[in-house]
Amino acid sequence: MTSPKVLIIGGGLGGLTLAQSLRYHGIDYELFERDEGPQARVQGWAVALQCPSACLWGSQSRTLQVDIYDAYTGESIMASRGIDYSPGTFIRVNRVKYRQYLLIGLDVQWGHRFSHHEVTESGGVKAFFEDGSTAVGDILVGADGLRSRARCAIVRDTMYQPNPPVLNTVPTGIIIGEVTLNREQCERQAKLGRAFHACIGKDVYLFTGLKSYSSDLSEGYFYWLFFFAEAQPTESWINTASKAELLSFVKGKVQGIYPALREIVDLQKVEEMGEPFVLYDRVPEMCPAGPVTLIGDATHPMTPLRGEGANNAMRDSVELGMKLSEAIQLGTSLAEALRAYEAVMIPRATQSVLLSRQIALNLER
Numbered sequence: 215m216t217s218p219k220v221l222i223i224g225g226g227l228g229g230l231t232l233a234q235s236l237r238y239h240g241i242d243y244e245l246f247e248r249d250e251g252p253q254a255r256v257q258g259w260a261v262a263l264q265c266p267s268a269c270l271w272g273s274q275s276r277t278l279q280v281d282i283y284d285a286y287t288g289e290s291i292m293a294s295r296g297i298d299y300s301p302g303t304f305i306r307v308n309r310v311k312y313r314q315y316l317l318i319g320l321d322v323q324w325g326h327r328f329s330h331h332e333v334t335e336s337g338g339v340k341a342f343f344e345d346g347s348t349a350v351g352d353i354l355v356g357a358d359g360l361r362s363r364a365r366c367a368i369v370r371d372t373m374y375q376p377n378p379p380v381l382n383t384v385p386t387g388i389i390i391g392e393v394t395l396n397r398e399q400c401e402r403q404a405k406l407g408r409a410f411h412a413c414i415g416k417d418v419y420l421f422t423g424l425k426s427y428s429s430d431l432s433e434g435y436f437y438w439l440f441f442f443a444e445a446q447p448t449e450s451w452i453n454t455a456s457k458a459e460l461l462s463f464v465k466g467k468v469q470g471i472y473p474a475l476r477e478i479v480d481l482q483k484v485e486e487m488g489e490p491f492v493l494y495d496r497v498p499e500m501c502p503a504g505p506v507t508l509i510g511d512a513t514h515p516m517t518p519l520r521g522e523g524a525n526n527a528m529r530d531s532v533e534l535g536m537k538l539s540e541a542i543q544l545g546t547s548l549a550e551a552l553r554a555y556e557a558v559m560i561p562r563a564t565q566s567v568l569l570s571r572q573i574a575l576n577l578e579r
């Protein structure tokens with residue numbers, strides 16, 4: 215059997231990992247990304263890769279990478295809450311550098327915004343892009359994130375219902391800030407947690423993470439996320455609030471917390487506030503019979519409160535690559551390989567979606 219061609223829509227962490235997985239198995243692919251190039255858009259800050267067996271750096275580290283505190287007393291509550299971020303459970307990576315790493319050896323077709331697809335008479339698939347170009351393959355994988363057009367096309371074709379909506383709105387908002395710290399300030403943050411720390415208390419859920427250091431280590435680039443209960447998520451005030459109003463809201467919430475834990479917000483400049491948003495998630499479902507499937511946020515977006523979205527996207531990619539490789543070796547149906555991948559992915563990702571949702575719903579409100 216000749217190698218089939220897989221069309222991948224989206225070059226985020228999921229799509230790039232899938233391309234690497236297919237490359238490893240010697241399976242032909244074409245990867246289409248709407249961005250004009252790898253630096254075209256801000257890629258976020260950092261991500262924790264869960265890697266129990268391979269995390270040598272973590273297992274040898276003697277300094278604390280992560281901690282979670284009571285917002286008001288400043289005491290660590292990680293152990294009492296049963297949260298396990300012990301050395302060896304994860305590696306924290308800068309997202310831009312990690313994406314560059316995943317791009318090694320890959321051929322990405324930049325500037326291709328996917329529009330829709332059609333299943334061909336031979337059972338293959340034809341993808342259409344907004345610039346009028348098309349591509350033909352045996353399988354199409356939607357790795358195009360939260361607002362996935364690939365998912366919309368599948369849902370519309372098979373089970374379109376205006377209510378309930380395809381994405382679940384979680385009644386939680388995030389306000390974001392980015393701060394450049396001098397060396398002394400960096401050292402104070404590192405004492406709280408070298409990779410990240412969070413503090414939790416009534417009306418407060420503040421996450422602070424390291425993005426990167428300057429090459430001479432004189433400055434550190436940090437970001438913080440303030441999670442809050444939002445009773446009106448679909449018409450949240452944050453959508454129209456000014457940066458000054460967003461910062462003022464967070465300052466008001468953290469003013470009574472342990473001083474070291476709010477230093478990052480105290481140092482925030484109004485003009486460096488990020489874009490706020492409310493959270494969405496979705497329990498993944500089987501795709502209809504045929505040559506199309508979804509991976510990552512396209513099928514199971516989840517709140518970031520357990521740090522599992524990208525990890526699930528990458529596991530999807532590895533498992534899908536293995537199922538396709540097995541089908542090619544055995545000469546069995548590729549469409550059935552997609553359903554076999556979904557059968558493994560759905561229970562795993564559903565658990566992550568629901569546990570991540572639960573934390574958002576249980577924020578100390």
Ligand SMILES: Cc1cc2nc3c(=O)[nH]c(=O)nc-3n(C[C@H](O)[C@H](O)[C@H](O)COP(=O)(O)OP(=O)(O)OC[C@H]3O[C@@H](n4cnc5c(N)ncnc54)[C@H](O)[C@@H]3O)c2cc1C
Pocket residue numbers: 223224225226227228229246247248249260261262263326327328329357358359360361362363439509510511512518520521522523524525526527
């Ligand atoms: C604040 C925050 C912190 C997080 N921290 C963590 C963490 O620590 N650990 C963790 O595991 N997860 C974390 N996540 C979740 C993680 O970011 C996502 O789950 C992950 O990025 C999903 O990867 P993806 O490839 O499926 O989608 P995306 O990263 O969204 O990539 C989708 C790609 O598809 C492209 N695309 C979209 N539409 C089209 C189109 N029509 N045509 C062509 N291309 C298209 C986009 O440009 C993009 O490059 C966090 C999320 C947030 C918001």
